[in-house]
Amino acid sequence: MGEQEHEHLVRWCREFAADVEEAVTVDAASWADTRFAEKRYTFWETPDSTPVSMAGVNLAVAGMVRADPVYTPSHLRGRGYAGAVTVEVSRAALAAGAEEVVLYTNAANPTSNALYQPIGYVRVTDWAAYDFAQAVPEAGD
Template sequence: MLSDDWHLTEDVDEFLAHAGEFLRSRPGLHTTPLSVTEKIRVMGPTAAYGADVAHFGRLERAGEVLATYYRFRGLNVTSLTPEQAESLAAHLAALGQSIPYVTADQDTATAFAEAWQRHTGATSTVRVRLRLLRLGTLIPPEPFPAGQGRLVGEQEHEHLMQWCREFAADVGEDVTIDADSWPGTRFAEKHYTYWETPDGTPVSMAGVNQIVGGQARVDPVYTPAHLRGRGYAAAVMVEVSRAALAAGAQEVVLYTNAANPTSNALYERLGYVPFSSFAVHDFSYA
């Protein structure tokens, strides 16, 4: 596998013209590149993510796309064999790029980190391990908490941002979330639902990405700490899962932290089934 088999562009439309069919062939597994490229296609990299430019690459041989990547902060890459990971590392090293981190399925992330070290001397540290779950048969909880789900209104945007700030702090994300920065955060391109008690008080929320390529991704799911353990997260998850299916999603997926047994157990009880493991490797350079 030659590094010359990788084709680089800054034009998202050109990238999708070549690689869109490949990404849509496994929509659940490719949920992140599908969502990210769609947001950049609609908004541009600066408005979408605060990036001056985004790079998109595809591995193509004999007219067949075998893998893709995108990069505007760190590197996000689809599944690679060790040989393909080696060729990608050679490709990016030849471009003189400095990569702060890589996100990929667990085997690919490990293979790329090892190849990147060989080509650049960078050492890697695993920041987080994730599980990708896909909805099978939705199983509502018993008992179901009193209340109802409803879409978050525009007049509640400040409250929504506050809950997103609290969620980001809970999961260790270093991100600024306010009215000015909101469009460039990963929280902005979603539809949000509150679960509210019978008196109309919001007690939990869930966001869902736009349906792209037949897949919808649930993210984030948040309940304030003092309201947890009452079934509210399960209720809002059922609400948004049903809504995504009704809107035409063929696959509904979500990422969970592999180190959080509570959330993993909850989602599996609701019918979400693990089908891939991911990892984020941070790189440090001498």
């Protein structure tokens, strides 16, 4: 991947993180320390080679590959690009020997949920993250 493609990837991962309200800094300096660095990415491009969507996948673990992130800039949404790139990375993972391809989506996002079911993904469960930070007593307490 060339420098221009890498800059594009970093920018789209930063935009994705902002869209899903993920508290992470994604820039060239922090890239290696983010969860985004450990993935392989596919850009979906128009016939003139303009990237319009992307999807990342983790390396297979116990026969399972996770597709994440799937991102299309807001001004390009609604044209089927995210569905196309998701189909492609899923197909490629299965062709490479993955037994399962999974992805996470926001259960409250009807657009992404409507996208993934017709291409073969099945809703399995809901989950939530909780942070049970322990309060540190102040001096004198």
